[in-house]
Each structure stands twice: as C-alpha cells, then as structure tokens.
Amino acid sequence: MSNSDAARHREIVMPALLRHARTIYGGAMRRALDRAGFDDIPANGLYVIGGLALGAEEVPLANLIRDLRISKQAAGQLVDTLVMRGYLERQVDPADRRRLVVRLTERGAEAAKIQGKARDAIDAKLAARVGAEDIAAARRVLYALVEMGIEAREREAVSS
Amino acid sequence: MSNSDAARHREIVMPALLRHARTIYGGAMRRALDRAGFDDIPANGLYVIGGLALGAEEVPLANLIRDLRISKQAAGQLVDTLVMRGYLERQVDPADRRRLVVRLTERGAEAAKIQGKARDAIDAKLAARVGAEDIAAARRVLYALVEMGIEAREREAVSS
DNA sequence: GCCATTTAGTCAATATGATTTACTATCATT
DNA sequence: AATGATAGTAAATCATATTGACTAAATGGC
Numbered sequence: 001m002s003n004s005d006a007a008r009h010r011e012i013v014m015p016a017l018l019r020h021a022r023t024i025y026g027g028a029m030r031r032a033l034d035r036a037g038f039d040d041i042p043a044n045g046l047y048v049i050g051g052l053a054l055g056a057e058e059v060p061l062a063n064l065i066r067d068l069r070i071s072k073q074a075a076g077q078l079v080d081t082l083v084m085r086g087y088l089e090r091q092v093d094p095a096d097r098r099r100l101v102v103r104l105t106e107r108g109a110e111a112a113k114i115q116g117k118a119r120d121a122i123d124a125k126l127a128a129r130v131g132a133e134d135i136a137a138a139r140r141v142l143y144a145l146v147e148m149g150i151e152a153r154e155r156e157a158v159s160s
Numbered sequence: 161m162s163n164s165d166a167a168r169h170r171e172i173v174m175p176a177l178l179r180h181a182r183t184i185y186g187g188a189m190r191r192a193l194d195r196a197g198f199d200d201i202p203a204n205g206l207y208v209i210g211g212l213a214l215g216a217e218e219v220p221l222a223n224l225i226r227d228l229r230i231s232k233q234a235a236g237q238l239v240d241t242l243v244m245r246g247y248l249e250r251q252v253d254p255a256d257r258r259r260l261v262v263r264l265t266e267r268g269a270e271a272a273k274i275q276g277k278a279r280d281a282i283d284a285k286l287a288a289r290v291g292a293e294d295i296a297a298a299r300r301v302l303y304a305l306v307e308m309g310i311e312a313r314e315r316e317a318v319s320s
Numbered sequence: 321g322c323c324a325t326t327t328a329g330t331c332a333a334t335a336t337g338a339t340t341t342a343c344t345a346t347c348a349t350t
Numbered sequence: 351a352a353t354g355a356t357a358g359t360a361a362a363t364c365a366t367a368t369t370g371a372c373t374a375a376a377t378g379g380c
C-alpha cells in the first residue's frame with residue numbers, strides 16, 4: 001500500500017467502509033457457491049440461507065422481513081424463488097395457521113455449508129491479519145450499531 | 161436486552177452484522193435527507209454524493225464503477241438520474257476527452273452536508289457508547305477487509 | 321359466542337435498477 | 351497511418367422491490 005493510499009484510507013467514511021467490507025464476504029461466498037454449482041441464488045438469498053443455517057431450524061417469514069428490511073411482498077417473492085430453486089421449503093405453522101415457516105432443504109443445507117466455509121475462510125484470514133482483540137472490538141462496535149437501530153425502532157413504535 | 165438476545169447476538173455472522181450496521185447509517189442519512197426535502201436520491205446515490213463530498217472535487221466515472229462494483233452502464237444511468245435531479249454536473253475531462261468527470265452542484269453539496277451531519281451524529285453516538293479505542297480497532301478491521309479485496313483483485317488482474 | 325380489529329401473507333401491476341450485447345469516440349503504440 | 355485498448359453510450363431485457371387492494375386466521379372486548 002502506497003502512502004497516498006494510506007492517506008486516502010484515513011478518510012473513508014463508516015458507511016462506505018461497511019459496504020465495502022461486506023462485499024468482500026459477499027464476493028467470496030458467491031464465488032464459492034458458483035464453483036460448487038449453486039449459481040442461481042438471488043442477491044438476498046445469501047442472507048436467508050446463511051441465517052437459516054445457524055440457530056433456528058424454522059424461521060417465520062416475518063423475521064426475514066424485519067431482518068432484511070424489505071417489504072413483506074418482496075420477502076414472499078424471495079422465498080418463492082428460493083423454494084422454486086430447491087433451497088427452501090415452506091410450511092404452515094400449525095400453532096398459527098396464518099404463519100408460514102421456512103426451512104432449508106437438503107440442497108439448501110449443502111449450499112449453506114459451502115457458504116459457511118467461505119465465510120470462515122475470510123474470518124480466519126482476517127484474524128491472522130489483525131488479531132483476535134481487534135476482531136472482538138469490531139464486533140462490539142457493530143453490535144452497538146445494531147442496538148442503536150433496535151432502540152430507534154422501539155422509539156418509533158412508542159410514538160406512533 | 162434480554163439474555164437470550166445476548167446469546168443470539170454472539171452468533172451473528174460478520175456479513176449480516178456488516179449489512180445491518182450499514183443500514184443504521186443508511187437509514188439515518190436517508191431520513192435526514194427526506195426531512196430536508198431531498199427525497200429523490202436513488203439507492204446508490206448516497207455513496208456517490210457522500211464520496212464526492214470529501215476529497216476529490218471531480219471524480220471520473222470509472223472510480224464510481226470500481227467503488228460501487230456495478231457495471232459501467234449502471235454507473236452511467238445512476239449519474240444520469242443524479243444529473244437530471246440536480247445533484248451532479250458532468251463534464252468532459254479536457255486532458256482525456258473520452259473521460260467524464262462528475263462534481264456536486266450546489267444542491268448536491270447541500271445534500272452532502274446534511275448527509276454528512278447525519279453520519280457524524282451516528283459516529284458520535286457510537287463513540288459515546290463504545291469508546292474511541294474500539295472504534296479505531298473496528299476501522300483497522302474494516303480496512304484490512306478492504307485491502308484483502310484489493311489484493312484479490314490484483315491477483316485476478318495478473319492471472320488474466 | 322360474536323363482531324371488530326389486528327396480524328400474516330398473497331395477488332397483480334408497476335417502477336426501479338442492473339445486466340447484456342453492441343456500438344462510437346478518443347487515446348496510445350508502433 | 352493502422353491497431354488495439356480504454357471510456358463511455360444506447361437499447362433491450364431481466365431481476366427485484368414497491369404499491370395498493372385483498373383474504374384468512376387469530377385476538378380481544380363485550
């Protein structure tokens with residue numbers, strides 16, 4: 001890295017930095033999936049698949065809407081195409097028959113595994129470069145931002 | 161935050177965290193601009209305006225293409241609408257008449273100012289929450305990710 | 321138990337944004 | 351001058367998101 005690069009870097013503003021950093025993960029995951037033949041996953045599909053892979057087996061559609069911050073129609077369409085392409089299956093929640101829950105198919109789980117490995121590879125490379133302490137600090141910062149968003153949403157809910 | 165939230169948080173994966181964090185800035189900037197009447201800025205427009213506001217006065221289109229990682233056609237269209245809506249002006253680079261450079265109009269500069277203030281407000285709130293040292297560490301991590309991308313691109317360029 | 325309200329999601333139409341393919345103009349090299 | 355590379359445009363198409371109007375199921379008084 002040249003000196004002028006370093007100077008320019010010092011100026012990069014957080015949102016641009018966050019965007020750019022995200023594309024590093026996104027690009028690596030996308031390339032790994034393409035190589036494995038999973039080349040028909042729509043843009044936001046990575047978040048759905050990645051999100052379903054860990055934690056909850058079944059996720060109500062409403063969570064996707066909230067997490068992705070897209071309209072419920074867009075979420076419905078996204079799930080539609082992921083179902084059509086064999087990554088997800090959808091079923092009615094027996095406890096509340098308005099609700100749909102969504103889970104990974106076998107193909108979906110395979111894609112999630114590849115995606116997870118690609119992500120882990122970036123994580124490892126990053127940790128080797130900057131050390132665990134900086135990563136922990138970075139996660140604290142990112143969580144703080146997320147919580148600021150949650151609080152803002154709660155204030156809105158109260159005032160409306 | 162409940163305990164189960166904390167537990168769930170620990171699991172959130174970097175790309176999702178980065179995405180979510182970015183939307184905090186994006187949402188705040190968008191709301192501030194809307195309130196000031198600048199409600200016709202397209203999605204990626206925030207990056208163009210924010211990027212032009214600091215550093216270089218004039219930016220060649222090619223930089224936008226590289227930074228946003230969209231096709232040159234998409235970049236051209238994006239600049240088109242920003243010009244039509246009065247945020248940018250475009251002119252031919254006299255040194256290389258194939259090249260177009262782009263700069264903020266007065267209206268564009270005003271929007272950039274509002275956007276910058278909204279961003280600074282989030283920055284300040286964040287710093288108050290987590291402290292300057294964590295922020296510095298987070299920036300180191302994000303820069304490292306960006307550099308990993310630059311290196312990957314250079315490797316591609318060599319091998320192709 | 322029944323009606324009003326809220327919540328979860330769908331349908332259809334439209335708008336926005338990005339990509340593909342093909343092209344023109346300018347520049348750099350020999 | 352001719353060749354190839356670079357910067358951008360044009361037009362068509364595709365993908366994705368939004369809007370507005372709707373249905374079905376659940377919740378909460380009364």
